Amino acid sequence: MTKHDLLIAASTIWVVVTAVLVMFMQAGFAFLEAGLTRMKNAGHIAGKNVLIFGLCSVLYWAVGFGIAFGDGGWFSGTAGFFPSVNELISVGQKPFDFFAEVPGAAGYLFEVVFAGVSLAIVWGAMAERAKLWVYFVFGTYFTITYSIVSHWVWSPHGWLFSLGMQDFAGSTVVHYQGALAGLAGALILGPRIGKFGHDGRANPIPGHNIPFAVLGTLILWFGWFGFNPGSTLGVDLGGFGYFAYVALITNVAAATGAVAGMLIAWLKLGKPDISMMLNGALGALVAITAASGFVAPWAAIVIGAGSGVIAVFGVIFVERIGIDDPIGAVAVHGMSGVWGTLACGLFAAPVLAHNLATGHKGLVYGGGFHQLGIQALGVVAVGIFSFSTSYGCLWVLNRVWGIRVEPTVETQGLDVHEHGMWGYPEFYIPVPGGYGTESHGHMGGLGHAHAAAKPAPVAISKEVTV
Amino acid sequence: MTKHDLLIAASTIWVVVTAVLVMFMQAGFAFLEAGLTRMKNAGHIAGKNVLIFGLCSVLYWAVGFGIAFGDGGWFSGTAGFFPSVNELISVGQKPFDFFAEVPGAAGYLFEVVFAGVSLAIVWGAMAERAKLWVYFVFGTYFTITYSIVSHWVWSPHGWLFSLGMQDFAGSTVVHYQGALAGLAGALILGPRIGKFGHDGRANPIPGHNIPFAVLGTLILWFGWFGFNPGSTLGVDLGGFGYFAYVALITNVAAATGAVAGMLIAWLKLGKPDISMMLNGALGALVAITAASGFVAPWAAIVIGAGSGVIAVFGVIFVERIGIDDPIGAVAVHGMSGVWGTLACGLFAAPVLAHNLATGHKGLVYGGGFHQLGIQALGVVAVGIFSFSTSYGCLWVLNRVWGIRVEPTVETQGLDVHEHGMWGYPEFYIPVPGGYGTESHGHMGGLGHAHAAAKPAPVAISKEVTV
Amino acid sequence: MTKHDLLIAASTIWVVVTAVLVMFMQAGFAFLEAGLTRMKNAGHIAGKNVLIFGLCSVLYWAVGFGIAFGDGGWFSGTAGFFPSVNELISVGQKPFDFFAEVPGAAGYLFEVVFAGVSLAIVWGAMAERAKLWVYFVFGTYFTITYSIVSHWVWSPHGWLFSLGMQDFAGSTVVHYQGALAGLAGALILGPRIGKFGHDGRANPIPGHNIPFAVLGTLILWFGWFGFNPGSTLGVDLGGFGYFAYVALITNVAAATGAVAGMLIAWLKLGKPDISMMLNGALGALVAITAASGFVAPWAAIVIGAGSGVIAVFGVIFVERIGIDDPIGAVAVHGMSGVWGTLACGLFAAPVLAHNLATGHKGLVYGGGFHQLGIQALGVVAVGIFSFSTSYGCLWVLNRVWGIRVEPTVETQGLDVHEHGMWGYPEFYIPVPGGYGTESHGHMGGLGHAHAAAKPAPVAISKEVTV
């Protein structure tokens, strides 16, 4: 047992544990999104996260990981497809020598959960009206385009990495990209029925469960301690134990975003809207994702506060221009993603940029516009690539087969139509022995002992032969 | 400070962190099971997981851990009961020298959460109709029989271990055993009132909360990253950082199971049933539990897909033969547990079986039927032992006291009858200032300021003296 | 790379991971509290945890961390305010040299989540009737008083630490303090409308969602594996891997508390009340917090059982003397916090007190009343300081501006009044395409395809210009 063995052990613990935290963010998205949409779609909205993470996990093993982190050129990796046992258990070997201190398998695990997050964001903006098969087709497509961009920014061969772009954990790669695809989807799908009145004014369509949205947000915040600090991909990047600093920055920014989101909603809208507070916290987490390795605590506060402002005004703006984004993905992940990416160019602290050996100090430290320019270039390049490829794909799918459900399906809900069963069955149909049957129901007391003795047929429903 | 100290530190971090992830699976089971059962039992179903994990935790410290991992013979451990402070803080010492790199306490922690999972599975198949005291009595009994079997398979003295049985993290020990006891319980309890019509046809009794079931599944998936990778019990089993590979295999299998479960339900039942997708993912996690240390990624996909098939057809089959298993435990944990155990005999990769020094390569690698035979032997032996001991115990309890609640209790619900209060009180009774009182209620707006000034007595309820 | 570097790496992993587990306890409190209060306040109750953790995180970076752990005197730290990048990334340097094996940032992360827990407890006892701005003002104030007491007990300069007070992870510092402030708040606010009848008898106001309360409790139990074991602040305190023992003790106590809480409720109240079981588990976790590093497993069982008794009788007692504490914070965190702190003086095992070099062995090991006396002194001193400062602050705020919402706001609910929107909007107002509109609603089936074609205006609501 060498010290290097112990380094591998510690780094692998760190990378696996943080990857697992990020994986749990799927539950966060599931509950944030289910909470901010309607009861009739709750099962579908929550369940689709399992589906897409499943799809993505297999695909990313097959091709995504190779594209993103396999050896290759400036545009894409060209090795590491369908990786074998040996490629996955060895450490620092080709084709995954990018991961110097952990086995290829740990690299896969950490990176696949990021791809899963990016995919989860996409569907937030498209919620409550897309057909189920679209998840399969576009999910597959996006996993690949996502992997290409992550190669650009994070692989040592990638062209944006070579230019010195700073995106510590993926404000651009993960969040902005997901939001761009979601925006493309929201544009092509159009708003939900009832969202805009005949006069074009937006109607509020409140989500059905604010506690779910809070749970989702806290799970995401929790998972983000994997997202950002885990992006050191080992225990010594930036110095031994430096990842704790990344965690601190992440927490300070998120905290500021939550408070700012609530206060700004209070000032602007007259009420300290809880969903805006949640959006503020999440927007801040998105923004600090790029910057968490590079900035000082005071800058984390500035970045977080900026995201609180963006959350409130961004959500209102997106609605005002006629886009229906039920959970605010465009504002929270898109606009805040851009803000965080650019913020590196403003606030990157000299000592940290140096320790991480990525890019240069930011504008406020006298670094001039150099780093800011590179950050802006990254934003523009990824914006064009991601939006156009996503829009193109969805446009074709929509043209050929139609990606939006029929009005009757949308009105009645995706749960019963797409999946056959409500998210909360006892609120919609009589279930044997359930709410709304003898002994039960709102304002109801308790029934007869005898009733149990001879169960009635499925009340109010007729069975149909399979 | 020696390198060995650091090894102990790293291994203990790993084992404790993964144990904690597995402990959280109790929340996963609580929500999976509560989601797939009815509103009137939601508090009971969720709450019982806290109870049985509590019971199990104390018992396992007292005797279970000694039976399972204390020094002893081929059948059972015979030392390490009521372990002392010194036995628990020392590393690699008798009676817990099985744990070479972590203190006995870490061994306890990791193993008790496994016992807790096995127990949680039991009650899924018995849901919505067992008396509360049965949890105490059978929970105690099962903790002990479980510990015996885990000694057989995992202790270096155990007879199945000595034969070279491969069960990396417990498809057989944890899942199959839990399902066998659950099956015994479901048989003795009989189906829930209303589950089968007068003509014997099954009525659907949909669970009440699909988002809960999704949350439960994602928590379980998350926890499984402790379950399988943590079973290395240190940072160097199979090579430093090898546990990351186990995590990858786990994820790929689960992902395939989710997608397969949904697609097969879609093909077979006409609808991409969300609960079947969840069952597919969980079944795949169960199956890969035995195999996660031994197989290649492609085999993880095969195993996961197989579990997706098993989930759908297994659930339907169990119902067709007249067994009422509300959450599908028999199919998901039992059938998939067998599948995963046998799959080792088919797909164990030579290099991995060698690295782990457990058993031999599988059939497809030219290993012949040797390993498959041992796996089958393990399945049969554990099947006979676990099913018969569980069935016997429950049969006696049922004969002497009756383990099923009265029909009136079942009809009205376990929450109010066993525990005195509904899981969702405001949907069932008027609560002061709650839903269904002035200012509140469905389709309701908002009431008078004045009403507040003179609170009414507990509406619609009369207080009774304690 | 030295061995010391690896020690820093391993310790930082441990401290950051456990800190993250503790951070997740915010979700636990959010769901425990939301579950045990009414539907009309669910969004507010859950959401406020995000707000106060946000507030506390920023403040603790600014001043709290310096007060608590910066260098200073017996009463308070006097350095480390607004810490800089360098202060946070260096290890074992002033002003945070208290943290010898991890960077200052890891220290911040671990300690801020403790402050967040203490703050979360406060609001449990004040639930459903405090104004929103009070969270901002008192949250700020309490963050500071909390930090002062944590300096007393945990900083090597603190006066109670110097006396040898044993409070391993904060039964006194975190839980008791939070409960004292909550008690002050509950006294000043008075009981909720409808809680006590005209004859002074208490009315039950059941919480609205027992599954949420169960989830909250399991999340808290999960997080407590960070809370107590993480308090070693490194991998070698008490011996390498000793933290696993702390985890075992924590689990055994919690388990006993859950079972005891249920059994005692069964005996005393006639029903195995689930909320009492949850309170038993939590009370045991609170009590073992001080003792987890110091006691043997049998003592953990005694302590846990004691907390089960305290939970049931404490909750009843608090209600009987006319205090309305909706979630039982005074009993669970206050009384059990005192019990756990004193229990160290009774049960501290010689070997463990020695290994940790804190205080002396307890009464039952022949240590006499010395340690018990110090523990009692700590309880009294903190009790006087914390209660009086909290009561004073809240009294002034109440006198000047009033901290309780108007009766009309309380009756109708904090969600709609303080935040503008219900926690479960579809149960209260018609939402376009939601429950209670065409195609939907309880006992409802499914509507017309055509209805979708011409969406109605926002049913039953009129839009008002912003």
Add this chain to the structure above:
Amino acid sequence: MRKVETVVIRERIEIVIDAVEEETGHVGVTVIEAVGHGRQRGVTHEYRGRVFESRFLPKALLIFVVDDDRADAVVRAIAAAAVSGNESGDGLVWSTPIENVTHNRTGRREAT
């Protein structure tokens, strides 16, 4: 025409409606959730030390708007079908003459 109203236990909703359809040929019903209070006792609840009970039981109110000459048969069909065999709680049925019965979709006014 006549409006026949009945309060029944919820498990009987389907059976009552089927009986009306089969025995009288009348199709069309509106169902409303209700709770009722008759002579039965509720069940005891306990929460955190307080014990109390509730006095209502869940019922359903069914409304059938029927031709005058069918009213009597509908009442009889309902009373027969609503019987659960329990000791109490099966409810009541009654009818009321109504005027101006109009079919919303067509605007057709039925003879009173």
Add this chain to the structure above:
Amino acid sequence: MRKVETVVIRERIEIVIDAVEEETGHVGVTVIEAVGHGRQRGVTHEYRGRVFESRFLPKALLIFVVDDDRADAVVRAIAAAAVSGNESGDGLVWSTPIENVTHNRTGRREAT
């Protein structure tokens, strides 16, 4: 017989029923959740930038089937018990003659 119907605020449900039982001796009631719209204003809601209000308030509809000679006393008892002291919202009570009143369990038809 007569059917007495009343719309009351929900906190008055118990009080009204108790009053009817005490003052007239009549036992038996069916309660239905309702919402009503009278002259009061709702409360303002806000969600993600949109402000709106709701015009209904929660009420309950109580149905008492009573003997003809008790109807008037029941109406009076209800009207008296329903008063909450609020400025508005206490609702209405009225009665209607009904026919064919049949007790489901026994099939006994009450004298009309």
Add this chain to the structure above:
Amino acid sequence: MRKVETVVIRERIEIVIDAVEEETGHVGVTVIEAVGHGRQRGVTHEYRGRVFESRFLPKALLIFVVDDDRADAVVRAIAAAAVSGNESGDGLVWSTPIENVTHNRTGRREAT
């Protein structure tokens, strides 16, 4: 006075009430959630291998207590406003003479 009752689809609740207020000047309504069964088919459900369907559709029952001379106009206003353009499901409206109408808050008894 007269009680006008109507069963309508839920999306029409607001429109019907507005129509009554505008066309007849009558203010005051009580709304009850209902489900109804007419001639339409439900939608197919599937759960874990079992397929079944439900036959009810959500409706609302609206109650307007009105002056005798306004009853006919109210009925007509409702019938007109309730039409959704769907092929079925728009429900019914009818009226009944009622007695003893009393305003709870004031105790004032309206002329019958």
